[in-house]
Amino acid sequence: MAARIEERDSQLFFDSRLSSARIPKTGTLDRTAYHMMEIMNTIRKLAPNALAAIFATSGVLHFVRPETFAGIVPRFLPVPETLVYASGAAELVCAAGLFARRRWAAAASVVLLVAILPANIQMAADMSGEYGASSWQSIVAWVRVPLQIPLIWAALQSGKSRRAEAK
Numbered sequence: 001m002a003a004r005i006e007e008r009d010s011q012l013f014f015d016s017r018l019s020s021a022r023i024p025k026t027g028t029l030d031r032t033a034y035h036m037m038e039i040m041n042t043i044r045k046l047a048p049n050a051l052a053a054i055f056a057t058s059g060v061l062h063f064v065r066p067e068t069f070a071g072i073v074p075r076f077l078p079v080p081e082t083l084v085y086a087s088g089a090a091e092l093v094c095a096a097g098l099f100a101r102r103r104w105a106a107a108a109s110v111v112l113l114v115a116i117l118p119a120n121i122q123m124a125a126d127m128s129g130e131y132g133a134s135s136w137q138s139i140v141a142w143v144r145v146p147l148q149i150p151l152i153w154a155a156l157q158s159g160k161s162r163r164a165e166a167k
Contacts, residue, residue: 062088
């Protein structure tokens with residue numbers, strides 16, 4: 001579905017599915033802003049599929065190599081292998097829901113991402129202890145923790161895309 005552009009009072013209005021902004025008819029900066037909005041709309045549309053691909057890959061790996069994930073289950077939680085299989089299954093279910101743009105998939109994906117955050121923190125803490133806080137392994141592990149935020153954003157785009165396509 002293409003964005004709608006209308007002329008009102010000698011101004012062009014860009015009306016996308018997710019946002020609207022005033023864009024004057026002329027000027028390089030104005031055209032750049034328009035193109036940036038188009039890029040952002042494309043990213044919003046593709047984000048749920050990208051997250052679904054990440055979930056699908058990770059979900060399969062939970063079953064193929066459970067020992068890799070069992071090591072990052074926080075120590076205070078019981079039965080790490082069972083939790084690894086459960087989170088792998090949840091990732092596969094969320095991936096299927098995101099690919100199909102099911103209404104429940106956005107919320108379920110956010111809940112899953114919040115639920116696995118302690119495992120990412122445990123992994124980062126373990127890397128810091130094993131390799132030192134300034135090692136590249138530790139730095140990568142700690143950078144991964146706040147990356148949950150854009151993943152949550154990507155999950156939330158699933159519901160928006162579905163509503164926009166229904167219009």
